[in-house]
Amino acid sequence: MIAIVVPLVWLGWLILTEWVPMYPLNDLAPGNLRHRMLAASINYPFPLLIAGGVALHQTWSLIAATALCVLVLIGHVQSWWVPYFGTATPEQRETYVRDYSRTLKIIPTEGHDVVIDVQHLVVGVLSLLMFGTTLAATLAG
Template sequence: MTAVAVAVPLVWLAWLVLIDWVPMFPLNDLSGANVKGRALAAVINYPFPLLIAAGVALHRTWSLAAATVLCLLVMTGHVRSWWLPYFGTATDEQRELYRREYSRTWKVLPTAGRAVVIDVQHMVMGVLSLLMLATTIVVTLTA
């Protein structure tokens, strides 16, 4: 299970790099995103899965606890950025970002009456985030 818990954050990172930098419309829409903004987001987001994978691989009590906390932060960020706005708590900034960068991407959830709708690329991120959290918890509890 440790190998899976190390691999999942790396898959999460690979998916994020793919959707951040490789144009695959309508899965992603990079036309409205500026390179500087994507680079800043990369600097902020990319270390998380690397630290999580390293913490699990190190397999010490403190590193597993740190990896679990980082997974919780990732999951919290995902819920705050996508699911809460979908259910009606979107800020003006989130609405503008959604309109500019995600309004034309592929969605499977109902869009009517929603200011922000989670798209498929971010649904995959959510599933991977949940899987990352679950595998890290399992390894932590069985250590």
């Protein structure tokens, strides 16, 4: 049951932080509406498919749900942790400056072009939790 609920919590967190103004947790400037709509159309199906795959509780659906969790984790790492520890692309720096540079951060910012804010740290923790619970459901299968 937890493996069904966690993806829905992940989705709820995304919806909350992408559409409800809570500055400095998020920065919902009118200029980033198009970007938020695109991100929603890409990201929102994942937790629904993961929760559905776990709920079906078939071998194929559990494996598919786990694979989707891996894709979510890869996307998160590529979008936030690689630019933080490595070299950010010009597009990542531009998006960061436009949408996230004024949001709340708790990790060191000095010397980094892109810094993961609290909003996305929570996404990362929930992504790991989603993967762990889905993997456990798959292995228990």
